[in-house]
Amino acid sequence: MSDVRLSLIGTSQGGREKEIFRLLESLVSVRDSVELVFVDQTRGDAISSVFDKFIGQVNFNLIKTDPCSLSIARNLALDNAKGNIIGFCDDDAFYSASSLEYICNLTMEGAIVSVPVVDQASGNNYAGRKFPSHKSVMSYSQVIRYSLSVGTFIFKKSGKPFSEKFDERLGVGTPLGGSEETELFFRLKSEGFSTVFDPAAFVFHDNDMPSPKQNDLSLKYQRYATGYAVVIKKYLMASNGALGAEIVNVLGRSSIGLLFPSRRKVCWGRLKGFVSGLVKHRLV
Secondary structure, three states, rough: OOOOEEEEEEEOOOOOOOHHHHHOOOHHOOOOEEEEEEEEEHHHHHHHHHHHHOOOOEHHHHHEOOOOOOOHHHHHHHHOOOEEEEEEEOOOOOOOOHEEEEEEEEOOOOEEEEEEOOOOOOOOOOOOOOOOOOOEOOOHHHHHHOOHHEEEEEEOOOOOOOOOOOOOOOOOOOOOOOOOHHHHHHHHOOOOOOOEEEOOOOEEOOOOOOOOOOHHHHHHHHHHHHHHHHHHHHOOOOOOOOOHHHHHHHHHHHHHHOOOOOOHHHHHHHHHHHHHHHHHHOOO
């Protein structure tokens, strides 16, 4: 549609058809101003069958592709996004119409706007996060704390093509594991985009279920920490050294966590990954 204001981009490798139905259901009332560009990485038709139920009710573009990393899938969606605002939806996220209408009515450009992310079932902030209660400009360090990808919206610069993409060396499904969204937000900030936190809107996202397998969690944290360290190192100078405090924070908390048996494997994984990212890897 020519009047699309906001493009939500998402992807899934399957197993969350009920959550995708909920996502689509939350977009019915905003079909004139919001589009969903969704990359289906499954080999079957379970996800497409869910989308079929919303033909004519939701403005969507469903793209089928082979399994790939999160960054590659997101970039494929970005190539097909029509809106002047870009948002990032997980397959287990969903929205209130009032929040989407608020975002669409903002007149900002050249800006990154982050909002609170809430677990609807508990009513608490996602993953126990603490968000500011007032609108504020975010520093690099605050982008780390408050800018979750699912709760962040990029407002393009007027009259200029938006060619920025996720760094495909980062993200789930790559050796560096994660922080592709943080790298993109930092890159845009370093190029002059303003970074704003606005509590007037919010996004729903289910809290993650705890995993009883410490070995699985340790490997996950190790991979995420590797990418995180690489991104922190890349933008250390752009932040005028402020991100150095985050390096100290991660190293210190992970080291202290080794003293507690219940946290030892996870903290050791995070520590190994973070040090590896600082010493062995580099984004140029």
